[in-house]
Amino acid sequence: MATAGWQRRMAWVLGAVAVVGPLAAPNDYWIGVMARICLYATLALGLNIVVGFAGLLDLGYVAFFGIGSYLYAFLASTHFGLHLPFLLAVPIVVVLTAFSGILIGAPTLRLRGDYLAIVTLGFGEITYLLLINLDRPVNITGGPSGIIGIDPPAVAGFALSRNTQYYYLFLAALALTLLASGRLRRSRIGWAWQAIREDELAARAMGINTTVAKLQAFAIGASFAGIGGSFLASWQRSVFPENFLFTESINILAMVILGGMGNLLGVVMGATLLVSLPEVFRDLQRYRLLVFGLMLMVLMVFRPEGLLTLQGRHDEEAEPGA
Amino acid sequence: MAGVLAILPQQIVFGLALGTVYGLVALGYTMVYGVLFMINFAHGEIFMIGAYVGWWVLALLLKAQVGALHPAWVVPLMLLHAMLFAGLLGVGLERFAYRPLYLRGATRLGPLISAIGASIFLQNAVMLSQGARMKVYMTSLLFPRTWRIQIAGASVSLLVIVMIVVAGLMMWGLHLLVQRTKLGRSIRAVAEDREMATIMGVNVRRVIAVTFFLGSALGGAGGVLVGLYYTQIDFFMGYSAGLKAFTAAVLGGIGNIRGAMLGGLILGLVESLAVTFMNPAYKDVVAFVILIVVLVFRPMGLLGENVAEREKV
Numbered sequence: 001m002a003t004a005g006w007q008r009r010m011a012w013v014l015g016a017v018a019v020v021g022p023l024a025a026p027n028d029y030w031i032g033v034m035a036r037i038c039l040y041a042t043l044a045l046g047l048n049i050v051v052g053f054a055g056l057l058d059l060g061y062v063a064f065f066g067i068g069s070y071l072y073a074f075l076a077s078t079h080f081g082l083h084l085p086f087l088l089a090v091p092i093v094v095v096l097t098a099f100s101g102i103l104i105g106a107p108t109l110r111l112r113g114d115y116l117a118i119v120t121l122g123f124g125e126i127t128y129l130l131l132i133n134l135d136r137p138v139n140i141t142g143g144p145s146g147i148i149g150i151d152p153p154a155v156a157g158f159a160l161s162r163n164t165q166y167y168y169l170f171l172a173a174l175a176l177t178l179l180a181s182g183r184l185r186r187s188r189i190g191w192a193w194q195a196i197r198e199d200e201l202a203a204r205a206m207g208i209n210t211t212v213a214k215l216q217a218f219a220i221g222a223s224f225a226g227i228g229g230s231f232l233a234s235w236q237r238s239v240f241p242e243n244f245l246f247t248e249s250i251n252i253l254a255m256v257i258l259g260g261m262g263n264l265l266g267v268v269m270g271a272t273l274l275v276s277l278p279e280v281f282r283d284l285q286r287y288r289l290l291v292f293g294l295m296l297m298v299l300m301v302f303r304p305e306g307l308l309t310l311q312g313r314h315d316e317e318a319e320p321g322a
Numbered sequence: 323m324a325g326v327l328a329i330l331p332q333q334i335v336f337g338l339a340l341g342t343v344y345g346l347v348a349l350g351y352t353m354v355y356g357v358l359f360m361i362n363f364a365h366g367e368i369f370m371i372g373a374y375v376g377w378w379v380l381a382l383l384l385k386a387q388v389g390a391l392h393p394a395w396v397v398p399l400m401l402l403h404a405m406l407f408a409g410l411l412g413v414g415l416e417r418f419a420y421r422p423l424y425l426r427g428a429t430r431l432g433p434l435i436s437a438i439g440a441s442i443f444l445q446n447a448v449m450l451s452q453g454a455r456m457k458v459y460m461t462s463l464l465f466p467r468t469w470r471i472q473i474a475g476a477s478v479s480l481l482v483i484v485m486i487v488v489a490g491l492m493m494w495g496l497h498l499l500v501q502r503t504k505l506g507r508s509i510r511a512v513a514e515d516r517e518m519a520t521i522m523g524v525n526v527r528r529v530i531a532v533t534f535f536l537g538s539a540l541g542g543a544g545g546v547l548v549g550l551y552y553t554q555i556d557f558f559m560g561y562s563a564g565l566k567a568f569t570a571a572v573l574g575g576i577g578n579i580r581g582a583m584l585g586g587l588i589l590g591l592v593e594s595l596a597v598t599f600m601n602p603a604y605k606d607v608v609a610f611v612i613l614i615v616v617l618v619f620r621p622m623g624l625l626g627e628n629v630a631e632r633e634k635v
Contacts, residue, residue: 057431059438107618114361114434118568119617122610125565133603246561250438257435290446296439300432301422 007265007308014268018171022164031163033279035235038170039228041271044255045177045264046224051253052262053185054217055197056108057117059249060124063104064222066131066244068097068229070141073239078149079142086153086234094226101222102215109214124249132241146240153234166235173231174268177224181264189216194262247289254296260306269308331476333594339482339551341590342489347544347567348574348582349496350412350537356513356577357533358424363437365541366564367444368412370557372404372542373549374448377457379403384460393464397484400546408542409535415440416534421527441560449557456556459549485547492540493583499536500579509533513577541567562606566593569613575623584624 018034025031047061075082075089084092104123108116135143153160153169160166184190192213195203204210233239255274259266278288299306347369354362379400383391419436461481469480500506511519512529520526548563549555570589574581589609596608616623 055431057434107614111617111621113431115572115617115621117434118361118572119614121565122614126607126610129604129607133601247442250442253435286450287446289442290450293439293441293443293446297419297436297443298439300436300439301419304423304432 007263011265014265015175022167028163031167033276035163035167035170037272037275038167038174039231039235040252040255040275041268042170042174042177042224042231043228043252044267044271045174045181046221046228047252048221048256048262048264048267049181049184049193049224050217050221051256052267053190053197054193054214055113056214056217057113058120058218058221059117059246059253060104060120060122060127061221061225061252062244062246062249063120063124063127064097064101064225065229065232065248065252066127066241067100067222068093068226069233069239069243070131070147070229071096071226072230072233073147073150076151076234077147079147083151086151087155090227090230093230094223097226097229098219098223101218101220104222105215105218109211121246121249124246128241128244128246131244141241144241146238148238150233150237150239152237160234166231170231173227177227178264178268184220185262185264189213193217254292257296257299257306260308263306263308266306266308270306328475329598331474333598334591335473335476335478335482337591337594338587339485339590340594341570341587342486342493342583343544343547343551343586344563344567344570344590345583345586346489346492346547347541347563348570348586349493349579350541351568351571352574352576352579352582353509353533353537355571357509357516357530358420358433360420360424360433361437361568362412362415362420362534362537363434363564364415364419364440364444365412365537366560366562366567367441367448368408368415368538368560369541369545369548369563369567370555370560371411371444371448372408372545373555373559374452374457374545375404375407375542376400376546376549377459377555380460380464384463391463393480393484396464397488397546397550401488401543404542404546405539406542408545409539412534412538412541413531415538416531421530424530441564445557445560452557454557456554459553459555461550461553464550481550485551488543488547492543493579496536496540497579505529505532565613566609569609569616572613572623573616575625578623578625581623581625588624 018038021034022031025034043061043065046064047058050056050058050061071093072089074080075084075092076086077083104120108119111119131141132144134141135145141147153166160169185194192203192208192210193216195206195208196210196213200210203213232243236243251274255270256267257270258273259268259270278285281288284291347365350365350368351362354360354365380396383396383399419440420433423433423436465479465481465484467479470477471480471483472478498506500509508519508524508529509532511522511524512526512533516526519529544567545555545560548559566589567586570585571582572585573588574583574585589612592612593605593608597605
């Protein structure tokens with residue numbers, strides 16, 4: 001049992017709604033919003049593995065999103081003249097992004113909670129600065145003007161072009177990552193992560209190889225960002241450094257926290273709320289971040305465990321040691 | 323190479339000026355970390371708001387047309403207001419965003435996320451109330467460009483000397499406060515062992531609030547000095563300045579007051595020299611790389627953490 005009974009039933013209902021959703025959408029724009037919800041939910045699930053499962057506060061998750069997007073752009077665009085097919089490019093991107101997760105994760109293994117947060121933030125900033133500056137002396141990233149002319153996903157000669165098609169692609173990926181997350185959490189690795197989150201010292205004493213487990217969390221979390229990154233690049237048909245600012249890391253983190261760290265349904269709900277609410281309150285766009293910051297504070301003060309709690313479970317508390 | 327050598331003294335002076343201010347702002351991180359073991363992520367925003375308060379004082383003085391503005395009284399006035407406002411803001415933040423969490427005994431993640439929320443909130447509150455466009459400090463009215471002296475081949479403006487002196491005096495004052503007074507002793511006691519301090523009759527909540535006031539006030543002063551120096555401020559300035567000041571605090575050994583000053587100076591110098599020798603676009607990368615390298619290889623910083631050893635790994 002991954003979730004309490006009602007949450008499982010709710011997940012089925014939401015899944016059914018998601019499948020028929022585009023039929024009820026008022027226009028193409030809203031289908032685009034729904035596609036973005038799926039995209040961000042995938043990213044949030046990736047971060048959830050690092051933050052929610054393993055308890056490693058990563059403030060630079062957007063780095064992996066950026067790396068994934070740019071790698072896809074390198075492999076399938078006019079930029080380097082490479083045009084790998086979608087079904088080949090995405091797995092390559094996912095593997096390479098997972099590898100970047102290990103690279104960035106490795107130096108941080110010894111760090112305590114808040115130091116880890118700052119170092120990952122530093123890596124996020126460095127990634128952004130590299131993306132924006134690596135157009136000289138050799139043009140790698142296209143600098144501030146990014147990379148354009150990225151290939152759309154094409155499967156067996158059929159290229160995606162409409163938002164509805166992207167939506168179903170993203171929804172399928174979301175379903176896959178959800179399934180993978182659920183499986184992972186109940187696997188040996190998943191238990192190891194949760195043990196580290198609760199008490200690292202105790203986990204090590206129990207014979208868990210914390211180094212390997214943490215690197216696995218970083219790699220798998222990053223691989224989800226690789227999926228999200230390739231999808232973003234192929235959907236936008238372009239990538240820019242500005243897509244991968246620190247605020248984006250915080251945005252994704254807030255999705256994880258809002259719903260309830262470690263709770264899969266909660267994370268998806270968090271992504272849904274944080275993507276769709278700004279659309280609903282378009283006129284209040286200016287106040288979006290103000291409310292957002294306030295929300296993080298209020299949530300931490302009054303409901304640190306997020307909106308959805310796991311009350312049916314005695315073996316898990318959202319606020320370890322509270 | 324000769325060209326580089328010629329501007330070297332100048333860059334060192336810039337580095338010193340910047341470094342003392344980084345140190346001043348770093349003190350806020352270090353003091354709060356000392357008593358609460360949390361990174362006050364919103365400290366950069368307090369610094370930024372200090373810069374805005376200083377700007378308003380100057381702007382109101384200009385508007386009131388009080389006559390000739392002499393830095394000897396205008397700068398202290400700006401600093402005083404900025405420090406008071408920033409200090410009170412820090413106390414308010416502590417009261418509403420952090421205290422409920424530490425009283426509950428929340429883990430490290432909670433306070434940090436709350437602090438990030440506070441940081442985003444303050445940034446946007448300033449943007450919405452003051453406008454997104456940058457504001458210009460009328461520094462040239464206070465410090466005419468002709469007020470310069472020559473030291474060892476570098477032309478140093480009076481402003482830079484004022485910055486170094488003000489920041490130095492404040493650090494010295496803080497040092498005396500922490501080492502020589504009763505209040506300082508209780509701050510050190512809380513940093514050492516909060517529970518034991520409570521048992522010994524220290525009012526821990528009050529000490530933590532006072533620590534926030536002091537650290538934030540110094541951050542606000544740093545904001546005014548940076549505003550005067552760079553002459554342009556905006557609502558986003560606290561983000562990178564905060565990160566750098568935090569780097570300085572970590573570099574010297576977080577929780578260690580002298581370490582923060584040393585870390586600030588080193589970071590300021592390294593940064594201004596890096597601009598001399600390499601592509602300025604990577605200036606910020608230098609600071610982040612220093613931060614990462616220090617945290618990974620010497621997490622206790624150069625002078626070591628002055629706080630008692632932690633029970634948690």
